[in-house]
Structure formats: structure tokens, C-alpha cells
Amino acid sequence: MTINPTRRAALAAPLLLGAAACSQEIGERPLRGADTHAAGYPTVQAVDYFGELLSQRTDGRLRLRNYPGGQLGGEGDTLEITMFGGLDVNRVNLAPLNVIEPTTFVPALPFLFSTTDHMRRSLDGEPGRAILETLRPHGLIGLCFYDSGQRSFYNRVRPVRTPEDLRGMKIRVQPSDLYVAMVSALGANPTPIPFGEVYQALVQGVVDGAENNMPSYDDTRHHEVARYYTATGHVMAPEAFVMSRRTWDRLTPADRDLVMECANESVPYMREIWDAREASARQNVIDAGCELIEDVDVEPFRALMAPVWERFIVSDLQQRLVRDIQAME
Incomplete structure (x- = not known):
């Protein structure tokens, strides 16, 4: 993805902060995350839950500070920052991912999925993992998919x-x-x-x-x-939870496994909240x-x-x- 020159000034400050943060060892500072949805939205709650699991299982060594409500900018901006390592994790819609990786068009196709259950089984399975894997060359590690409803x-x-x-x-x-x-x-x-x-x-x-x-x-x-x-x-179309590859590469193999484990466990947690929210x-x-x-x-x-x-x-x-x-x- 190429940064539009008119947006460089807006991106400069977060990137500089991110560069300074990245100079610290993982664990010396919280992982930083972004979500454009407001606090209390199911995806925000799921990412927070991911952070809680990570902190619990590392006795606070790995922890997360999440910034919901678009505090750090729109999804296109925060995705670029994540790719450069200025953010560690990010919850994004598929639309900005479509720009950088055509394979992400697949789960966004109209009338591809017949039911919510069909969508969930597909994205939890091999097709979903294959789609997330295509993000790696773009500086992103696809952790999991969250629901975005019908x-x-x-x-x-x-x-x-x-x-x-x-x-x-x-x-x-x-x-x-x-x-x-x-x-x-x-x-x-x-x-x-x-x-x-x-x-x-x-x-x-x-x-x-x-x-x-x-x-x-x-x-x-x-x-x-x-x-x-x-x-x-x-x-x-689902929403994606991604990690900066720069952050991922600085984790130990054991911590990478733990990050993936916690991300996967946040999916059913998110879906339970989502289903209740849809009904209400x-x-x-x-x-x-x-x-x-x-x-x-x-x-x-x-x-x-x-x-x-x-x-x-x-x-x-x-x-x-x-x-x-x-x-x-």
C-alpha cells in the first residue's frame, strides 16, 4: 500500500510514536491496538478479552492497550500504521484489506455464504486460514476473523x-x-x-x-x-483481527503460539455477544x-x-x- 502524500502529516506523529515504542522490548510496554468501533461494540469487547487472556497467561508480561472509537484515525490510516509497526494489533473491516490483497475479496462476495453457520465454519476452517495467510507479505499477520453480521x-x-x-x-x-x-x-x-x-x-x-x-x-x-x-x-463479510508482522517477528515462538491461542479463544466470545446484540x-x-x-x-x-x-x-x-x-x- 502506498501512502497518499496528503496523509503523510496525519500519519507522521503516530508512526514516530510507534517507532519509539518499537525500540522497547516486547513486554516493556503494552501492545497497542486500534478499533474504529465504539467502546462496548462486540469487536472491541473481543479484542479487550484477547488482551485480558494474554495478560493472565503471561502474568502481565504481555498486555494490551486498545484504542476504540477511531481515536487513532480511520481504518485505512490505522492499517497503514500497523503495517509499518506503529500499532501492534488492529481490528479492521475487509474493505481496506481489499485494497492491498485481492484474496480478501472472497469472503466479501455477495451471496457467497448461505447462512451465518456456513460463514463461520468456512472462516474457522482451512479457507479462512488461507485467506489470513495472504496478509503476511503485506506486513500483517492474520490472527482471526470476527463476525460482522448479515x-x-x-x-x-x-x-x-x-x-x-x-x-x-x-x-x-x-x-x-x-x-x-x-x-x-x-x-x-x-x-x-x-x-x-x-x-x-x-x-x-x-x-x-x-x-x-x-x-x-x-x-x-x-x-x-x-x-x-x-x-x-x-x-x-467478516472483520479481521491482525497483528503487525514487525511485532510478530519480535515475539518468541512460544509467545506467537500464545497470541494465536488467545485470538482464537476471543472468537466464540465475540460471537456470543454479537448474537445477543443482533437479537436486541x-x-x-x-x-x-x-x-x-x-x-x-x-x-x-x-x-x-x-x-x-x-x-x-x-x-x-x-x-x-x-x-x-x-x-x-
Whole structure:
């Protein structure tokens, strides 16, 4: 990944701090982590739990100081800092990883996973480990995947039951070529804008709708202005928990095993919290009077995704991983 010159100044201070921290031996300082989600979000709780396990099993020699809520910048920025060793661990969405490693497009494919269980088995298994391993040449060690729920469409205009109902709508998407292509294939107009600006964009009519998981729909209060939620579950892309390879290389083999062990144990912990949060968010949305369309036939949506898959799944490795995941359904 090449750093945009306009962002060098913003990155300079954290990188300098990171360089100073890296001059210390592992254990002399806490490991430093970042997450753009707010404190209390399931991924933040999972990373904190990882840190607690690590501290317990090393009698405090290895410990973590996590910075949630985007305190250290957006995911693209903190990912670059992690690659350079200025941060030790980071929880990131797949979108910034798509930029540096095409294999990470695989678990973000629309309608790849049939159910949450299918997604979890695939990412806990060999396909998931193979995808995480592709991050190593980019200065990152993939530790594990966390859930990010089933992404679905919501809007302020009308109920959506078919792709035709989406046609012409301005739908906010992440700044990702894959998401832009997906929404375009459905006949809507993809509009990449920062996540924090979506509520106001919905209020002002800059966009007609967006797509996200149910907890995010609830937490952001988007349901106040976009009251039609269609449970397409079109993407079940996970979020990744990664470590800087520079930090990893300075750990002893025993500590590397321990880091991986603690990361893996944080996954079921996160999922338990996530499942409870999804259930409570769904009830909150119903109580708010939103129209929840859960009996949607997703096959017409899925049928439009063939050109998207063809565009982003081009390498032999990508194609093999897709076949392996489909075989686990």
C-alpha cells in the first residue's frame, strides 16, 4: 500500500510514536491496538478479552492497550500504521484489506455464504486460514476473523422486495469497488460516503438508503429516517483481527503460539455477544415501528451477481477458495 502524500502529516506523529515504542522490548510496554468501533461494540469487547487472556497467561508480561472509537484515525490510516509497526494489533473491516490483497475479496462476495453457520465454519476452517495467510507479505499477520453480521438494504422511500424496487435509488456504500459493483448490478446508484455522514445524508436526501447489519442500523439511529429494512443478507463479510508482522517477528515462538491461542479463544466470545446484540437490535427496530421485510426471495438478487463475481474472482487461489467454501455449505 502506498501512502497518499496528503496523509503523510496525519500519519507522521503516530508512526514516530510507534517507532519509539518499537525500540522497547516486547513486554516493556503494552501492545497497542486500534478499533474504529465504539467502546462496548462486540469487536472491541473481543479484542479487550484477547488482551485480558494474554495478560493472565503471561502474568502481565504481555498486555494490551486498545484504542476504540477511531481515536487513532480511520481504518485505512490505522492499517497503514500497523503495517509499518506503529500499532501492534488492529481490528479492521475487509474493505481496506481489499485494497492491498485481492484474496480478501472472497469472503466479501455477495451471496457467497448461505447462512451465518456456513460463514463461520468456512472462516474457522482451512479457507479462512488461507485467506489470513495472504496478509503476511503485506506486513500483517492474520490472527482471526470476527463476525460482522448479515448486511441488508434499508431505505427511506419504499419497501424493497425485488431488485426492481431498488432501481434508481441512491444507496450509500463503503468506499469499495466491490460494493459499488454490487449495488450497480442491482440497478441502484452506489454512493460512497463516510459512515459517520450517513445519518445526515439520509435526512437531507443525499442518499435514499444504505446497507449494513442490524446492530449498526439500530446503533446509528438510521432506522429513524430509513424505516424500510429488507433482510437480503447479501454480504456476510467478516472483520479481521491482525497483528503487525514487525511485532510478530519480535515475539518468541512460544509467545506467537500464545497470541494465536488467545485470538482464537476471543472468537466464540465475540460471537456470543454479537448474537445477543443482533437479537436486541432487531427488537429495538420492531419497537420503533420500522417495516422489517424478512420473507424476501433473495434468488433474483443473487442472479444479478454473476458479473460481479467474474470481475473480482480472477486468480486460481480465489477460485479455489470460492469452490472450497461452496462445498462446505
